[in-house]
Amino acid sequence: MLPDTAQTPRRKPQQQRGEQRVAAMLDAAAGVFTDAGFDAATMTAIAERSSSSIGALYQYFPNKLTLALALRDQYAEQMAQRWSVLVDEAAGLDVPALAGRIFDLMIGFLEERPAYFTLLNATLGYQRSGDARQRLRAQFGAILRAQTPAMGETESLRTANVALQIIKGLNPLYAQAGAAERRELVAEFKLALVAYLEVRMRR
Structure with a gap:
């Protein structure tokens, strides 16, 4: 079983622009995970690298575990x-x-x-x-x-x-x-x- 935090449903992009934003967030997460490691990675660093607001990141990914699983x-x-x-x-x-x-x-x-x-x-x-x-x-x-x-x-x-x-x-x-x-x-x-x-x- 996954931790409860991983069960939180995440918003799915409905348009191409949203899909592009999610792709940028995932690319940013990959970079931050590579540079800092999973434990030290933060949602703030991922948001900054993807040029997204922290609120927008949380709309699509409630936590970094959901980013990692995606x-x-x-x-x-x-x-x-x-x-x-x-x-x-x-x-x-x-x-x-x-x-x-x-x-x-x-x-x-x-x-x-x-x-x-x-x-x-x-x-x-x-x-x-x-x-x-x-x-x-x-x-x-x-x-x-x-x-x-x-x-x-x-x-x-x-x-x-x-x-x-x-x-x-x-x-x-x-x-x-x-x-x-x-x-x-x-x-x-x-x-x-x-x-x-x-x-x-x-x-």
């Missing part, structure tokens, strides 16, 4: 869109190339959205919906079946679950590492993913 939902949707593109490309890739594309997708996303690391390490009481988790597994399963048409849906979803755990294992290590160590970590996790997928997809 960002997590936004990031999940953006990641799903990138996975959809990879599904379309997967049939023409061998396993090492597929693993490379997967990590390129992940690392590119993390580098473009550094607030993701802050939110990942913050205690938000956040849990993705079952539908969102299932969609990611289904997308990965579709990638595996494109690579190995003989693989059934049940097997592909099981394999997708394990592969996704390998990939997610990189996140906390990557967040704490310097630039040189990050490159080495990515290389190690690619080796682990390739080794696993080559065994499971061998026919």
